[in-house]
Amino acid sequence: METIHNISQFNDIQFQTVTTIGTFDGVHLGHRKILERLTNNAKKTGLKSTVLTFFPHPRMVLQKDVDIKLLNTLEEKTQILETLGLEYLIVHPFTKEFSRLSATDFVNDILVNGLKTKKIIIGYDHRFGRNRNANIQDLIAFGETLDFEVEEIPAQEVDDISVSSTKIRKALLEGDITTANNYLSYAYMLTGTIKKGKGMGRDFGFPTANLHIAETYKLIPKTGAYVVNSTINGKVYFGMMNIGFNPTVDGTEKSIEVNFFDFEGDLYGQKIQVSLLHRIRDEQKFSSIEELKTQLKKDKDYSLELISK
Template identity: 45%
Template sequence: MKIYHNLSEFKKLANAIVTIGTFDGVHFGHQKIIKQLVEKAKADNGESVILTFFPHPRMIIDPENQDLKMINTINEKAEILKSLGVDHLIITPFTRDFSNQLPEDYIKNTLVDNIGTKHIIIGYDHRFGKDRSGNLAILKAAGEHFGFTVEEIMEQDIHDVAVSSTKIRQALLVGDVSLANDYLGYPFSIFGRVIKGDKIGRTIGFPTANIFVEETYKLIPGDGIYAVTVEMESEVRSPESEVLNPKPSTLNLQPYKGMAYIGQRPTINGMTRNIEVNIFDFNQEIYGQDIKMNFLKFLRHDVKFTGLEALTVQLQKDKEATLAFFNG
């Protein structure tokens, strides 16, 4: 899959089969649309194109609202779309100027002149252009004029898949990763860099890797303990070797089992929200390394214990519960 970070990077195609959307989560409903897209492109000897937007349009239209968080970072979304067999992904910077285009200008400039659209697959309720005034009727009329066809995904087809990005976000925010994963069709994950913490976990027999997530718009699940798998480079590097031999963009992933903690560490009166993971059967230094955590099961909510001794007892129970999950 080829990725373009601006329409200007894209070379107009002779037979582009297109769909448009934010596709946050790339959940089962999205996958149904994308499967149609890829199959149509193959049947018509064309090339499949997804036009998506970053930042999310709501972040630009309503910048005061900081509550909206994304299930996927833009890089995570791209990896999933690649796995679904899409040929081209155009990540269009979403700006107020872009949103203020008249629907007819958007169709001509973007879909026709820039992409070379010959067929477009779109949901029954798709809106575009200034004040979201563009709709399927306008798109179909333009198709007759410019020579592209429009395939509408009917309301019933969309509602038959009882899933939405909003439902997934709501499930994650209360820690229900099992439900979220059912909707997604794959494990929800967090990708971040291991940073130095205060090493309290080491003193009680549960050393943790502290994870820093650079993308502030990434949704973090509700506070608590989770069973997770951890993926990282199979060869752990020192900071010195990292300078001499920078990491490739794609990790050589090695899975480990573990339990993750999200919360403010109330037992030690923590002031910031942390993301930590205790990786089982692992004792290497991985500061500065990028890792991926896949969330599989919520174990318990975060609580304040009377001290580190009581916390240690509970963590041992948490580990046993995590191992029982993996062995079950």
């Protein structure tokens, strides 16, 4: 898959595309149905399968929605899409100026001249153009004039996608990682850089890697302890992760700390991706450090038992 970060860099292509448009946050099961339809159509027709998405998320620009939480960072979304057999991913910068394109200009400049679209696969409720004033019937009419086909995604499939996204976010915020992972069809991931912490985990016999996530829009699951894994230097390591405030030692700032089993080495400054496999328990305040250490040993035993299965 080739990733292109501005549609203007795609203008010189000599082939035609079958295209779909969307944010595809999470790239979950519902999205995959559409993307499978896209790639299958490309194989049958010889067109190039192309996804057009936008960054920042339109709500960040138009509504200044600083509290919006997304399931994927742009890097994570690109990584997942790359596994699905797509040929091109266009990540176009979303700006206020771009949002003011009329429907006619959007179809002509973006779909026809930019993407060389011969076919577009899109939801029945898709709206586009300035103030989102054009709908799929308008798109079909444009297609008849400008010689491209519109394939409408049925209401049921679009509704499934909406429900899936809502359920995934709700599940993660409730700590229901099993439901979230089932809808995603992969383990929810957190990607960040390992920063130095206070070193207390090492003192307890459970050295932790402190994961710092730069993207403030990334959805962080409910506080608590989780079973996780991560690929480090080409090898998969399992461990347990705590998301929370470390109340037993009077912590005040939220942190994400991972204790990897059987790992020895310095991770400071490294970028790693952690997959959440199972939730162990809520975060809690213990009456003493010894009580906390006892619980951590129980958490590790529980995690190792789950991993062995």
